[in-house]
Amino acid sequence: xxxxxxxxxxxxxxxxxxxxxxxxxxxxxxxxxxxxxxxxxxxxxxxxxxxxxxxxxxxxxxxxxxxxxxxxxxxxxxxxxxxxxxxxxxxxxxxxxxxxxxxxxxxxxxxxxxxxxxxxxxxxxxxxxxxxxxxxxxxxxxxxxxxxxxxxxxxxxxxxxxxxxxxxxxxxxxxxxxxxxxxxxxxxxxxxxxxxxxxxxxxxxxxxxxxxxxxxxxxxxxxxxxxxxxxxxxxxxxxxxxxxxxxxxxxxxxxxxxxxxxxxxxxxxxxxxxxxxxxxxxxxxxxxxxxxxxxxxxxxxxxxxxxxxxxxxxxxxxxxxxxxxxxxxxxxxxxxxxxxxxxxxxxxxxxxxxxxxxxxxxxxxxxxxxxxxxxxxxxxxxxxxxxxxxxxxxxxxxxxxxxxxxxxxxxxxxxxxxxxxxxxxxxxxxxxxxxxxxxxxxxxxxxxxxxxxxxxxxxxxxxxxxxxxxxxxxxxxxxxxxxxxxxxxxxxxxxxxxxxxxxxxxxxxxxxxxxxxxxxxxxxxxxxxxxxxxxxxxxxxxxxxxxxxxxxxxx
Amino acid sequence: xxxxxxxxxxxxxxxxxxxxxxxxxxxxxxxxxxxxxxxxxxxxxxxxxxxxxxxxxxxxxxxxxxxxxxxxxxxxxxxxxxx
Numbered sequence: 001x002x003x004x005x006x007x008x009x010x011x012x013x014x015x016x017x018x019x020x021x022x023x024x025x026x027x028x029x030x031x032x033x034x035x036x037x038x039x040x041x042x043x044x045x046x047x048x049x050x051x052x053x054x055x056x057x058x059x060x061x062x063x064x065x066x067x068x069x070x071x072x073x074x075x076x077x078x079x080x081x082x083x084x085x086x087x088x089x090x091x092x093x094x095x096x097x098x099x100x101x102x103x104x105x106x107x108x109x110x111x112x113x114x115x116x117x118x119x120x121x122x123x124x125x126x127x128x129x130x131x132x133x134x135x136x137x138x139x140x141x142x143x144x145x146x147x148x149x150x151x152x153x154x155x156x157x158x159x160x161x162x163x164x165x166x167x168x169x170x171x172x173x174x175x176x177x178x179x180x181x182x183x184x185x186x187x188x189x190x191x192x193x194x195x196x197x198x199x200x201x202x203x204x205x206x207x208x209x210x211x212x213x214x215x216x217x218x219x220x221x222x223x224x225x226x227x228x229x230x231x232x233x234x235x236x237x238x239x240x241x242x243x244x245x246x247x248x249x250x251x252x253x254x255x256x257x258x259x260x261x262x263x264x265x266x267x268x269x270x271x272x273x274x275x276x277x278x279x280x281x282x283x284x285x286x287x288x289x290x291x292x293x294x295x296x297x298x299x300x301x302x303x304x305x306x307x308x309x310x311x312x313x314x315x316x317x318x319x320x321x322x323x324x325x326x327x328x329x330x331x332x333x334x335x336x337x338x339x340x341x342x343x344x345x346x347x348x349x350x351x352x353x354x355x356x357x358x359x360x361x362x363x364x365x366x367x368x369x370x371x372x373x374x375x376x377x378x379x380x381x382x383x384x385x386x387x388x389x390x391x392x393x394x395x396x397x398x399x400x401x402x403x404x405x406x407x408x409x410x411x412x413x414x415x416x417x418x419x420x421x422x423x424x425x426x427x428x429x430x431x432x433x434x435x436x437x438x439x440x441x442x443x444x445x446x447x448x449x450x451x452x453x454x455x456x457x458x459x460x461x462x463x464x465x466x467x468x469x470x471x472x473x474x475x476x477x478x479x480x481x482x483x484x485x486x487x488x489x490x491x492x493x494x495x496x497x498x499x500x501x502x503x504x505x506x507x508x509x510x511x512x513x514x515x516x517x518x519x520x521x522x523x524x525x526x527x528x529x530x531x532x533x534x535x536x537x538x539x540x541x542x543x544x545x546x547x548x549x550x551x552x553x554x555x
Numbered sequence: 556x557x558x559x560x561x562x563x564x565x566x567x568x569x570x571x572x573x574x575x576x577x578x579x580x581x582x583x584x585x586x587x588x589x590x591x592x593x594x595x596x597x598x599x600x601x602x603x604x605x606x607x608x609x610x611x612x613x614x615x616x617x618x619x620x621x622x623x624x625x626x627x628x629x630x631x632x633x634x635x636x637x638x
Contacts, residue, residue, distance in 0.1 A: 141596070141617060181615040233615050237600055318601075384597040391577030420608075424601035426575070467577055469595065 006497070007407040007549040012060065012069075013078035014552055019055040020048075022554045023086045024354055033355040035087045040350070042209040048090055052083065053124035061098050063105055063416055066117035071413040073245065073307040077252040078551065084256025085263075085545070088364040089210040091253045092371075093126060095246055096164025100127030100173045102242045103184050105416035107229040112186050119170050128169035130160035130187075130216050131239055137162075138377045140175065140182065140236045145218065147176040147185050147228065154178075154228065156185060156221040159200070166214035167199050174216070175235050182235035183228045189216065196221035207363030237421035244317045245310060247325035247372050251303035254332035255296060257365040259546050261332075262292045264358050265339035266540050268346060285342055290529055291514065292335040293536040296546045298511050299328040301486040305404050305431065308411040313399040315425045319385045323482045326378040329368035336362045382475035388426040390463040390470070396427030401434050405486070405493030407549050429478070431485035432456055442488060444495075444505025446528075448512035452484050455516075484515045490548060498548065501535030564629040567610055572625065575602045583625065590621025 021028030023035070030048045038045040052058075060079055062068020070076065084091045097120070104116045119125035136142035145158025160166075160174060172187045189197045200215030229238060266289055269280030279285050306324035309317050340347035343358055350356040369375050403409070434440065436456035442449060459477050463470060491508045506528040513525075536546065545551040569580040575598055576583065583592065594602065599616040607613050612632045623631075 180613075181617050231613075233613070234604075236617065237604060240600075381597065384595050387595070388575060388598055388601070391575065393574050393577060421604060422601070423604070424597060467593075 007074075007551075009072060009074040009407070009410045010078045010549060010551045012075055013082045016055055016057070016079060017082050017552065017554045020051060020082070020086065020554060026355070028554070030086050031355075032086070032357040035089075036350070036355045036357050036360055038210050039089075039360050042204070044093070044210045044212060045087060045089060048087060049093065049124075052090060052094070057083070057094065058097075058120040058124045061094065061101055062117050062120050063414060065416070066105070066113050067121055068117065072411040073248060073310040073414065074304060074407075074411050077249060077303060077307040080249050080252035081256040081259070081545065082551070082553075084253040085259045086256075087210075088253055088257055088361075088367065089208050091249075091256070092208055092211050092367070093165060095249060095253070096129055097125075097127040097169075098249070099129035099164070099242060099246050100169070100171060102245050102416075103173050103229055103238050104171075104186060106241075106419040107184070107231075107238060107421075108186060109226050109230075112226070115188075116171055123170070125170035126165040126168045126212075128163050128165045128172040128189075128216065129242070130163045130166075130172050130174035132162050133159060134161045138373065140239065143175055143177060143182055145174065145176045147178050147183065147223065149179070150222070153225045154185065154223045156187065156218040156223055159215060159217045161200065161215035162203065162213060163215050165212050166216050167202055167212045172216060173229070174218075175239055178228060178232055178235070181233040183232045184235040184238050185223060185227045186229060187218075187221070187223060187227065192221050192223075195219065206366065207360070208367055234421050237423055240318075240423040241419070241421045243372055244321040247321040247378075248303065248306045248310060248317070250368050250372050251299065251306065251324045251328035254329040254365060254368040255299050255303060257361050257368070258292070258296050258299070258332035258335035260361050261336045261339040261358065261365070262289065262296065262546055263540065264354055264361075265289055265292070265342040266537070268343050268353060279342070286533060287529070288338050288342060290510075290533050290536065292338050293532070293546060294507070294511050294514050295331040295335050297507055297548060298483050298487060298515065299331040300547055301405075301490040301511075302327050302483050304407070305486045305489060308404050309399075311412045311414050312403055313430075314419070315396070315422065315427055316399055316430065318422060318424050319382065319429060320482070322373075322378045322381040322385075323479050325372060326375055326382065326476075327479050327483050329365075330375070333365055333369060336365050376472070379472040379475040379479075382478060383470040383472055385424050385426075386463055386475060386478055387470040388424055389428045391467060392426035392428075396425065398433075399427070399430045401430050401489050402493055404431070405489035405491075407490070407494050408497065429482055429485070431489055432478070432481050435485040435488040436481055442492070442508075444491065444508055445488060445512055446509030448484075448509065448516040449488075451516045452481060452512060456481050480515050484512050487511045487515075494548065499535060499538075499550070501531045501538065502548070504531060507532045507535070561626065561629040561633055564610070564612065564633065565626055568606065568625045568629060571602060571606050571609065574605075585625040585629075588622045588624060589616070589619060589628070 020030045023032045026033045029051045059069040063070045147154040198217040203213045272279050306320045346353045543553045569583040572583045573580040603614045603616045
């Protein structure tokens, strides 16, 4: 066993791995073979949900104050990754539930919190976050559903569509017009008079074929006085704040899917022989998959920093969660594409290698750049915030970045009642400030650091030069810079504890080169590539998650 | 913080808006419609949260038509508080 970075936030994920078993084995409690069979029948993987319930995964959606085990979001991120490497249908169902529960923990009444805790801890129930409508997707202001005061309470009217868990949710949080403005309202679909909350037919999709995606139609649905989450009129702000938590977890979903894609491609590259040798010995194949490994490492650094920031630097997460949601799914979808290039014909079969799970992963991972706000929505959010930073007359208080990257100590536990709706912060990006706008030395970073610093300076000059709205191209450039800064921070915070193949920082130099080159540059420097490729293959052989910090998978 | 008169509230709103617009408070014209001040909807929403936190008055900028002025908003907010 190699001595490496011991990250306490990974302990629960290791335990869950053992409980779920090695998905490549058909006799595992949760196997790719069974998951593919459910997908073929377009039905939820009920047995896998049961295994997750039995292990107690729902407790990780309930904060400790209400009897659960949800503490820090880096721990939850690791759980999301190990479940997602098996099936995104599982984490999408749980994620929709988390979306509905988070506003209740933060802004609900005590009796609502106790009720949701009971539903999750007792029954492993599902929840729905009912925000979008047929004619109101990303534009929350177009919301037509209304909660009008009536007697002591409200009457809810309108239709929510493309809602996760809509056919099975025991509780829902819906965005509705109120006086004033928009509010979030808490609903128990099974506790309202018959016919006033109708579950709409399931919607058929390209991927996630076992997910329960549908809608909820409210017809003068009576709700009690306490149904509107306080403060009333801040529903849009609460919804956007809630999404900061779940967007960070979507990065974990994408990373889980990417792990399986790379694992399948590397396994195939080892076993498939062409021209008298395994195809992994062909330099172009190895470089392609090494690039995938780097994409996962970059995505992990961004996701871990964002997850830790949710409790270490909550004012920054309006920016960083949007960046993570933009960057990580993009990287992970590229991992799936490159893995498909190596798997070639096998990537297209619904049978064979690992029960034909690859085509399912490739279809499923495409959701990560769509839900919880599309990539264009994330860029618009980032652009608006970069504009705020550029225009701010007084800079906000800085955030210390060392703890954000330090994997040896879990992030602090979340304190929901202390969570304020917050959807922007003119405080800036401390990671970019420190690593790319500062001049702190990092010899391991290689020549790409200078180029990235030049770009950071150029972007800052462009943003502060005029007061025009920031465009999406600038937001995209900021995303690459933030990702590089996250890699630098994770390296700096953990370098003494990394695996031997990672201790020289070659992976950092390659990640930065990839980000500086726009991503498509193959790693062409063998002295850097060799130790990183060895690290990747050891993680494969020893059954670890592809990661900076080792997480042993079920064998 | 208690704000009792529109005359007290207007300069505070000017200051809050100025912070998000990159202007000096005096450059924010209290008699100009808010839609002409150049705030995107996300920034407007965050500005409203900041005003609530710092001044204790609740503005719902999403409900506006855009033709309202800061002076008009200040008067309306205080009238709402008293009702």
